[in-house]
Amino acid sequence: MLFFVRFKRAVVLLCLLGLLLPTTVVYAYQYTVVTGDSLYSISQKTNVSIEQIKSANGLSNDLLHPGQVLNIPDNAAATPTPAAATPAAAPKSTYTVQSGDSLYVIAQKHGIGAEALMLANSLNSTIIYPGQQLIVPLVATRSATPMAAEVSRSAKRPAIPFTDEDLDLLARLVTAEAGSEPMSAQVSVAAVVINRVKSSVFPSTIRDVIYAPNQFSPVRNGWINRPATASAIEAAKEALYGNDPTNGALYFFDKSSSNSFLRSLPVAATFGQMIYAYAK
Structure with missing residues (x-):
């Protein structure tokens, strides 16, 4: 009888402890950062918001480094719904x-x-x-059961190899050349630089293309040294991972330009006040 009473007390105590213990954060899986990743790109791959990823990993800024392991929170596990409930349309x-x-x-x-x-x-x-x-x-x-391996396999490959310094320099050029233009124009400026890197006519690195003599006015007037905007950084990433709204343009200029050489080139696309052109 004494043993039975002690057993009942132990069960009750365990139940009370279960109620008092704080709820732990549930993670769907862990993601290892690779070169070229950003919180934005990881958010796109996992469909978890940037703020949720930062909160789950105690991040105070957006800086990541290759090899860093991130906890990806599982929203579905964190906020379960009754099994019998009929899913309502998302507002x-x-x-x-x-x-x-x-x-x-x-x-x-x-x-x-x-x-x-x-x-x-x-x-x-x-x-x-x-x-x-x-x-x-x-x-x-x-998706209810994301897998880290599936995310890695589905990740896009960059159009050309690049470093963090390349990304920053490219974004600064986009800021200086098209910072006030729509996103499509900003992506296109970055795409022109990448198209030049891939072309045999121009230098083979982002830095050498941008700093080639007499090519980009921000290099001459010093605006290339201004910090990049958030939209320009995103535009540079878009282009680095293959987004090219111009379909291969090698030149760009604004509508006010009177440069006879640029004006003679076949037009590839126009976004905002920017014109993008192919080589003759």
Whole structure:
């Protein structure tokens, strides 16, 4: 009888301890940062917002380094729903794209991943334009059982090899040349530099292309040394990972240019006040 009483007390004590213990954060898996990764790109791959990733890993800024291991929180496990409940349609709102906006910026404003924004609007690329109406899901969803190996296999390869210094320099050129232009124009400026690196006519590195004599006015006037904007960094990343709205342009200039050589080139695309051209 004494043993039975002690056993009941032990069971009750364990139950009370279970109620008092704090709830632990549930992680879906861990992700190892590779060269070229950013919080934005990882957010797109995992469909977990940047703020959630930063919070789960105690990050105070957006800096990452190759080899760093990140905990990816499992939203579904953190906020379970009753098994018998019928899923309701996710609430949505609309957003009108403003000049200078990017999917990354809009997603951050609404606390969701850029991939969720693309999915809600059936977008095949991240290019958007001022005045465009976007559906913004207020609750982001993602696959129930993501696997780190699947994320790694699905990651895009860069169009050319690059370092963090290359990314910063390219983003600074985008800022200086098209900082006030729409996102498509900014991506296109970066794409022109990458197209030159891939061409046999121009130098073979981002730095050498940008600092080639008499090519880019920001190098001559010193604007290349100004810090890059967030949208320019995102534009540079877009181009480095293969997004080229110009389809191979090697030159760009604004509509006010009177350069007879540039004006004689076949036009590839026009975004904002910027014109992009092929070689003759």
